[in-house]
Amino acid sequence: MPRIVSITLQNTDTARPIIEAITEDNPGAVVHSFPGIVKIDREGSLIVKRESVESRIGRDWDPQELHLSLVSMAGNVDEEDDYFSLAWSN
Amino acid sequence: MTIDIKTLKVEPRRQTYANIARRFGTDKPASRYEEATLDVQATANFHYKPLWGADHWHFDERRTAVKMQDWYALRDPRQYYYATYNIARANQYQATERNFDFVEKRGLLAVMEPAWRGTVEFYLLPLRHMEWGANMNAADMCDKGYGTAVTAPCMFAAGDRLAMAQVIGRIGLALDGNSGSSLDRAKEYWMTAPEWQELRRLTEDTLVVKDWFEQFVAQHLAIDGIHYPLVYGRFDAEGQRVGGAGVSMLTEFMSEWSAEHAKWADAVIKTAAAESAENKALISGWFATWSRRAADAFRPLAVRVLGEQSGPAAVEEALGNLAARARKLGLDV
Numbered sequence: 076m077p078r079i080v081s082i083t084l085q086n087t088d089t090a091r092p093i094i095e096a097i098t099e100d101n102p103g104a105v106v107h108s109f110p111g112i113v114k115i116d117r118e119g120s121l122i123v124k125r126e127s128v129e130s131r132i133g134r135d136w137d138p139q140e141l142h143l144s145l146v147s148m149a150g151n152v153d154e155e156d157d158y159f160s161l162a163w164s165n
Numbered sequence: 166m167t168i169d170i171k172t173l174k175v176e177p178r179r180q181t182y183a184n185i186a187r188r189f190g191t192d193k194p195a196s197r198y199e200e201a202t203l204d205v206q207a208t209a210n211f212h213y214k215p216l217w218g219a220d221h222w223h224f225d226e227r228r229t230a231v232k233m234q235d236w237y238a239l240r241d242p243r244q245y246y247y248a249t250y251n252i253a254r255a256n257q258y259q260a261t262e263r264n265f266d267f268v269e270k271r272g273l274l275a276v277m278e279p280a281w282r283g284t285v286e287f288y289l290l291p292l293r294h295m296e297w298g299a300n301m302n303a304a305d306m307c308d309k310g311y312g313t314a315v316t317a318p319c320m321f322a323a324g325d326r327l328a329m330a331q332v333i334g335r336i337g338l339a340l341d342g343n344s345g346s347s348l349d350r351a352k353e354y355w356m357t358a359p360e361w362q363e364l365r366r367l368t369e370d371t372l373v374v375k376d377w378f379e380q381f382v383a384q385h386l387a388i389d390g391i392h393y394p395l396v397y398g399r400f401d402a403e404g405q406r407v408g409g410a411g412v413s414m415l416t417e418f419m420s421e422w423s424a425e426h427a428k429w430a431d432a433v434i435k436t437a438a439a440e441s442a443e444n445k446a447l448i449s450g451w452f453a454t455w456s457r458r459a460a461d462a463f464r465p466l467a468v469r470v471l472g473e474q475s476g477p478a479a480v481e482e483a484l485g486n487l488a489a490r491a492r493k494l495g496l497d498v
Contacts, residue, residue: 088196088197091194091196092196109172109174110172110173110174110175132244133241133242133243133244134243134244
């Protein structure tokens with residue numbers, strides 16, 4: 076049975092570059108737009124890379140800033156200085 | 166009874182402004198930076214040529230010899246528009262204020278060795294006049310430049326330069342107990358001290374450069390590329406050994422700013438040079454002239470601060486680093 080991880084972000088000016096970075100870095104990710112929020116699903120794992128976001132917003136970005144736009148997520152979190160990733164570890 | 170809350174999804178008729186959508190070819194949400202920047206400047210239907218320069222229109226691509234297919238290619242990697250710029254600078258200004266409080270409370274300027282205190286007054290305080298010159302230059306680039314993508318950040322840079330002149334002024338006041346006498350002395354150094362005359366000439370010569378892109382290369386790449394590493398890098402390091410840590414704290418904004426400013430200047434010059442061989446040759450020529458001049462102008466000051474041996478070596482090192490940076494931008498050095 077496929078195991079889907081997902082992340083849901085607000086659809087705001089701050090989150091849009093993050094959403095763009097996620098869709099670029101995670102081939103096969105499915106983006107669902109809802110009123111005000113965007114839910115991204117992917118089978119297996121999903122990663123938000125610091126440098127991909129930084130290249131879009133043109134300033135230093137700490138993966139912890141993700142939490143300011145985060146609505147919900149599904150998966151086990153692995154948070155590092157350079158990325159934030161979700162996966163099902165078992 | 167159960168209440169079913171339904172959400173209704175209303176698709177906006179448009180995701181962004183028509184001019185932005187035309188530029189990107191699709192109607193997708195654009196960032197605030199893009200919306201505040203792209204194609205904002207007027208391009209046509211001017212009624213009269215300006216009295217102050219009747220050979221050109223108010224906004225005219227021919228005020229520089231550099232040619233761009235699209236002037237909006239010269240984007241700012243920091244993505245500054247009014248709000249982001251002000252938020253960033255307000256935070257930095259708060260940090261600067263706190264540093265002033267800290268240095269004042271602990272009397273950090275008083276622990277400097279007296280000889281170095283005199284040196285700081287000599288090398289740092291007159292720089293406020295040079296910053297003012299840089300402010301005029303940046304405002305002039307904004308005035309004559311073409312396309313909001315490059316002119317808006319020029320105006321931001323102009324504001325920054327004025328701020329730095331003020332920070333230097335406040336350091337002077339902190340040094341002389343708010344009497345302003347050190348600033349009077351600094352003005353005298355600027356006007357008469359032999360170590361400052363080449364720098365004053367350099368500043369005054371850049372004020373009258375007609376071609377705004379040449380002015381950009383001269384100020385933001387060549388002069389700043391020597392000025393900041395030398396003054397806030399080498400001179401500052403020299404001061405560390407003689408109790409100058411207070412000065413380092415008060416000039417922290419400058420070192421932080423110069424790294425950020427360089428990112429923008431580099432991006433603009435790199436894009437313009439990559440546009441055509443003609444641009445590249447022009448910009449490389451300007452860079453060669455002005456970087457050499459900047460190094461020559463800073464040398465006497467470096468000798469005064471670092472000594473006969475280390476002074477010229479420090480300038481050569483700064484020039485070498487600057488040349489390496491220019492090569493990375495695609496210039497012929």
